[in-house]
Amino acid sequence: MPNNQFKKGELYSFITGKASTAIARRLQKKFNTSGLHLTIEQWSVLYHLWKQDGISQQELCNATYRDKPSITRLVDNLEKLSLVRRVASETDRRINRIYLTKQGQKLEEETMQLADETLNEALLSVPPDKVDVCKEVLQIVYDNLVNCND
Amino acid sequence: MPNNQFKKGELYSFITGKASTAIARRLQKKFNTSGLHLTIEQWSVLYHLWKQDGISQQELCNATYRDKPSITRLVDNLEKLSLVRRVASETDRRINRIYLTKQGQKLEEETMQLADETLNEALLSVPPDKVDVCKEVLQIVYDNLVNCND
């Protein structure tokens, strides 16, 4: 059983994503203790809107690697929080463009600060070159499973 | 903005765990097309029971990095599927020991085969030493966030 291509033993925690879960929980706690009523999932949508405002729900699906119903409901909740608003596209009425409100724009600085803090805590004592290797591997894994077949 | 300790740019996908999500989805699809009515989360509980049968729900919490209510419900559903059963401990009646049924035991071989397949597909063309670095980094991240403070 041991002589496979990789040592599989502890690799199954890859599947369950314990590390990313730990990071997400830490960041969520920082949000909560800062009085931000915002989930990590909502934040991840805002994150892409801060990079490019006014993208469609479908583009948010691709950017966040979520399916359409998930984005529909995340945008629903972000609208309820008055952080974004849906604007039907003039040229293609199937499309909703999602725009940040003033309130949504205002959250960028504080939350990105907390996210940076969280990553610094997570990566404490990890040499930068190892972080780069890790990023590279995770990117290949993602590409292997998403771009290729399926 | 760029001169931080780490290049943070693409690091935020760490938080959202896109790679582990991709792996989990691929494995779930394999389960579905094999006619296995089993979620990845249920499988992750069975995985620890295959390693050690009869552990308590609290031990499953620690092993799977989930909170107690999550394990309560996962065990509920695994019991409904007749894959495990709760047995109250004789020595400490607060504790439920979780035991695999015959059906639960039978799933090990097939599902681990599919999990191995999935990891091979995920890690295709990734050199083993880089996988090791990646594992090491993810372990440190987990330890930094879970063991230390919190």
Place this chain on the structure above:
DNA sequence: TTTGAATAGTTGCACAAACAACTATATGCC
């Protein structure tokens, strides 16, 4: 021995994810 704290587990609630089925709009081909 009793009382208070700690531990194991359950339940209620809000939010999120995956899948299927659905509506509405756009596009391309006859």
Place this chain on the structure above:
DNA sequence: GGCATATAGTTGTTTGTGCAACTATTCAAA
């Protein structure tokens, strides 16, 4: 133009997660 097909988004259902509040049992200390 009209019809088939593709695309964008929504809704319903089941499952899982995180938090808070709760019950039951154990343990420890006065």
